[in-house]
Amino acid sequence: MALRKAFLCFLLAGFLAFTIQIFFSSPISLDTLELPTASPFLLPINNQLQKVIKLGEGLLKDPDDVCVDEEGTLIQQLGMVGLEGGLIVCDSEKGLLKVGEDGVTVLVSHVNGSKLRFADDVIEASDGGLYFSVASTKFELHNWYLDVLEAKPHGQLIKYDPSSNETSVVLDKLAFANGVALSKEEDYLVICETWTYRCLKYWLNRVKKGETEIFIENLPGAPDNINLAPDGSFWIALFQLTSDGRFVHTSKVFKHLVASSPRLIKLMNGVYRKAMVVNVAADGKIIRKFDDPNGKVITL
Known part of the structure; x- marks a missing residue:
């Protein structure tokens, strides 16, 4: 009896030590996250992306973003836009860059x-x-999923004015x-x-300038x-944020456990499981939807 009691005490002590270690070694300070439920007015699932x-x-x-230069060459980078004399590129480590024939110039690093x-x-x-967007002011590209687990808004929308070389924060605390x-x-x-789906x-125009509202x-x-289409609608690429374990995002204990283990993060991350692209009208309504529901040909 005494031996059994000692064994149970040993197990309890080990469990407490393990739990304390997880909480103290966890890289996140978190909130729970209720992943949104998809709109009931969605178009049916198809396999159109399997034909790409x-x-x-x-x-x-x-590859994350693409751009075609004046000679028809396809270029890829994290996020970029073409302009006369070069490209403007988002580099997850160096910041906002200008890439041209003369080399690379850092426009914004701080x-x-x-x-x-x-x-x-x-x-x-x-x-x-x-x-340009800053996905997170706390986490970086290599550990971006920790931002999802922490479920606290660290994102920003920044404006850079090349004529004055001034940078300003347009929106803060974005998810x-x-x-x-x-x-x-x-x-x-x-x-x-x-992660708010x-x-x-x-708004940039004079009447509503500075106001923010939900587009979709x-x-x-x-x-x-997201990219603008010629007709004024938008194409938005969507990915599966998490695997079937949605419960993890509602439990602080499980989130700390996952955040402390790269293997568990890889298991929970659902990015490479399927792909979807939606065409959204200027009024925020979905017009078309293309899927690869099981990631057979393409994943995002």
């Missing part, structure tokens, strides 16, 4: 005295102003600020918030990149 033609397969490592940790996507307005796009009339910006609209929410996946 892949370019540069086996030559590119984790904002308000703090180093840019994770510049993500950029778009140029007709007046030359550059709007993993990702893709950025300008409307056809350039009267508003759309910015993707990945929604996109925000930030309850998307069927986590929004990544």
Whole structure:
């Protein structure tokens, strides 16, 4: 009896020590996260993305954004936009860069005295102003999933004015600020918030200038990149943010456990399981949806 009691005490002590170690070694200070439920008005699942033609397969490592130069060459990087004389590129480590024939120039490496940790996507307005997203001010590209687990908004939307060399924070406390796009009339910006499954609209015109509202929410996946279509609608790439273990995001204990183990993070991360692209009208309604529901041909 005494031996059994001692064994149980040993197990309890070991469990407590293990739990304390997890909490103290965890890299996150977290909140629970209720992953949104997809809108009931979605189009049915299809396999249209399984018909795509892949370019540069086996030559590119984790391509995120593409741009075609004046000579028709396809270029890929994390986030970028073409302009006369070169490219504007988001580098997750160095910040906002200009890449041209003369080499690479760092345009923005710090904002308000703090180093840019994770510049993500950029778009140029007709007046030359550059709007770019910072996915997280706390985590970097190699450990981006910790931002999801922590479930605290560390993202930003930044404006850089090349004429004055001034940088300003347009929006703060965004939930993993990702893709950025300008409307056809350039009267508003759309910015993707990945782990809230929604996109925000930030007004640039005089009447509503500075106001923010929801452009679309309850998307069927986590929004990544966004691009303006010729007709004024938007194409948004979506990915599966987590595997079937949604319960992890509602439990602080499980989130600390996952955050402390790279293997568990890889297991929970659902990015490479399927792919989806939606075409969203200017009024925020989904027009078309293309899927690869099981990641047979393409994943995001």
